[in-house]
Amino acid sequence: MPRMTIRTPPGRTLTPVAPRRTETDPLVLQPGTIAPGRARPAAPLRREGPAKLTGEAKYADDLVFPGAWYGATIRSTDAHARFDGIDLDPALDWSAIAVVTAADIPGENIVSLVSDDQPVLVPVGGEIQHQAEPLVLLAAADRETLRHARRGVTIRSTPLSPVFDPRLSDHVFAHFDIASGDLERGFAEADLVIEGEYRVGHQEQLYIENNAMIAVPREDGGVAVHGSLQCPYYIHKALKRALRLTDEQARVVQAETGGGFGGKEEYPSIIALHAALLARKTGKPVRMIYDRHEDLSATTKRHPAIVSHRTGVKADGTLVAQEIDVVMDGGAYCTLTPVVLSRGAIHAGGPYRCPNVRIRARATRTNTPPNGAFRGFGAPQVEFAAEVQIGRIADALGMSPLDIRRRNLYRVGDETPTGQVLRESVAAEEVLERAAEAAEFEGVRTRTERARARRAGSGSVPGSPLRTGADRTASGIGLALAWHGAGFTGSGEVKLASVASVELGADGRIRVLTASTEMGQGTKTIFPQLVAAELGVAVDDVDIAPQDTALVPDSGPTVASRTAMVVGGLLIKAARRLREVVEERNGGRPFADVHRADAAAHGPTRIDQQFEPYPHVHFDDETYRGDAYPAFGWAACVVSVSVDLDSGEVTVRDVVAADDVGRVIHPVLAEGQVEGGTLQAIGYATIEEIKLRDGRYLNDRLATYIIPTSLDAPRITTLLVEAPFSGAPHGAKGVGELPMDVGAPAVVAAIRDATGVWIHELPASPERILAALGVTAEPPGQAPAADTVRAALDEPIEAGTDPRPDAPTDPQPMRGPRDPGEPS
Amino acid sequence: MGEWRFAVNGEAVEVEAPGMRRLLDILREDLGLTGTKEGCGEGECGACTVLVDGAPVDSCLVPVCQVEGARIATVEGLATTSSEGPVLDRLQEAFLEMGGAQCGICTPGMLMAARSYLDSGGGPDEVAIREAIAGNLCRCTGYTKIVEAIAVAAGGPG
Missing domain, CATH: 3.30.365.10 (Aldehyde oxidase/xanthine dehydrogenase, molybdopterin binding domain)
Structure with a gap:
């Protein structure tokens, strides 16, 4: 165990690292520039919108x-x-x-x-x-x-x-071991080592x-x-x-x-x-x-997970060692568990550079219904853990949550634990600064911190140090940062070899043929948009074929936020080839002018475009080394909450979400994805929980499994950031899953800011919050929910001395790992 | 079995059905009005919201015997028809423009709850709108664009 050897108090810099902004044509955005949400020419209305709004749309039961x-x-x-x-x-x-x-x-x-x-x-x-x-x-x-x-x-x-405890199961669906650098040496270099265990439960889609x-x-x-x-x-x-x-x-x-x-x-x-x-x-x-x-x-739920972190950090906040252990509960059958776990393992360190890393991840079988895919696919679980861990590190060092992230976040040229060099399209800093600036994060945090310090000594309710006669609620602001690998993990896309097609019909109309499904995210609107733009025709000239295996090619599953990036990219290439064929046949005249005559003269022309590997992207499935994803999306989220100190209830008031999606194809639809994903993450953080007894879900009705209503939902401000991916012809990286990774840890950080306690297990329910505050005992059968953090955050840490009167003499581990034999 | 008479979207209907048959099933199966959706069958999600004499109700909780003589409005009655197809009302149009519908399954119920709010004089105030649709769950939008769309339909700034 290294000694704590912090000598200089880590100062808090309030000067933000100014994001680079270039003044250029808003339609030709440079990497890292901001696209204000509605700056583009008016995007088309949702293609199937009128049918949905009039009740004409036919769902299965209709x-x-x-x-x-x-x-x-x-x-x-x-x-x-x-x-x-x-x-x-x-x-x-x-x-x-x-x-x-x-x-x-x-x-x-x-x-x-x-x-x-x-x-x-x-x-x-x-x-x-x-x-x-x-x-x-x-x-x-x-x-x-x-x-x-x-x-x-x-x-x-x-x-x-x-068997109900995934740690006790001897049936392993998958395991991954990712290592880089020299972990021992990393911990030897560390001034501070912090441990933590984090838990998340099932979540229903x-x-x-x-x-x-x-x-x-x-x-x-x-x-x-x-x-x-x-x-x-x-x-x-x-x-x-x-x-x-x-x-x-x-x-x-x-x-x-x-x-x-x-x-x-x-x-x-x-x-x-x-x-x-x-x-x-x-x-x-x-x-x-x-x-x-x-x-x-x-039906399937999000995988529960237990994530343990041991992190070595320098006095200035620089990460030097990360040792992470992930256990996921696969449920009774394998389903997609190895793929979920793989994404979880790769994302487990969070969006931070660290030279010495060891990530061990395994998923096992339990006798509960199988768990499966849910927006984020393994990343929300591990990124919740990583973000709370980094927040606790910042606390221990007396650094601001913003500064510790500024110090460690990935930049172009950094290498991830799988050895992937991030060559382009890295917007961690951009999204962080944009979200923090828009939410006035540092200013608000200074005020909430002062309020907490003022109240800490004047608590008038026994066992509730912050509760005063006048103030029943406490306000807080929290921040989180996340990355999300765009598209399939590893060589998944190469193995799939998807096909998407564009056809010029004999009637002169253009038709898109893919197996990509519309489920609200906007596939049927953006595909015609991309093809029309490439062909120079009106959006309404492009039809979309029904998702019927008798008609459309296998363009892969509609998952992994891959539809806009991968299938959209195939369609653009197909449209480009169609345009070239038609223009060549017609003396080089523009496609838009000649396609109807061409169709009349030559009959239908169909172009099938198959996926080709992105240049310079290589991954070795055996060694788990290489480019785990062709690119990453980046997200930051700032959340404001108030916590009722008597009931433990959390009200999420405001959210600012900054998401880098590569390229915004349709601002309204993209914002809709961010807003919807953010609210699902807030539900995950606060109220969504499955209780089990003997392998059976106890709250298996909508009266008992609750999701946020319009009154629970905060106002959400979306900032769309564009750091295009050069491998996709349109630069898009996908948007669906990204906001799901970042909301929950931001809520938990805001609860910490309001109350001084970290919640280690989702959801941050009133029971867990009250237990962490010491108002009530731990909920029976639950993991210890939190540890308290020093009230006087402004005080520097000195070796061997901790300003907390009740601080443990040996500050590490801050929280020991649980007895592995204890049932969950 | 009983005979029940009421009006749906301004048209008189007469159905023969057990009195405890759910209004939702009468609409969807007996009258073929499948625009009204079932999400939970126990009054939690609001996907089956219709208006009975102007008031929003969960049609999965209403037996047909309770609507004898009532005026029922469903999503199918919002748009008007023209020779070129349906003409959306202001509320539907606002949902379309603002992005208030994503997967669309909550949309019919959401529209009816919003219609009732607007018809009873509701304005563009965000808190009041959130209150008015609190019985209608949406899992796609985060409600932001739904609230904006209703505010626009209520005459608020676009």
């Missing part, structure tokens, strides 16, 4: 298929058990009811994804791995018959011993439209499914394998989709399989429409 039956899923109620058999109530007339078990699956009994571990239905004699596991499917011509049938099924099972899928038998023995989904070709592949179908026999059509956020990335595959099996059995269309209760209790 689709009518005459003669359709209703399907239902009988699930386990055991977290872990052997499936011994099914009894059907002999008093019921089963001739009007379709019953499907694993024995009815014509192909492989697996839900195709990363690993082949999840069955479509557990076979009799097989092992039940979680309490919502599908065992039997039923269908009937009407809901009433189906209701009776559900009650007539009894599941026989023999309980087995479940809570799209307002529940999962829904309708399967329609085809005359060729195949099946067409229509549903709410993000990734048509994931489902296509799953249907082909489990139902033994050809490419043509399996058809997947996206209905209008009422939100996804990752929750409709992989789970729709199993629903489609269930509906398709019932359709095959009955010969009828079968509607498998989840209600909210089923959706909440059975």
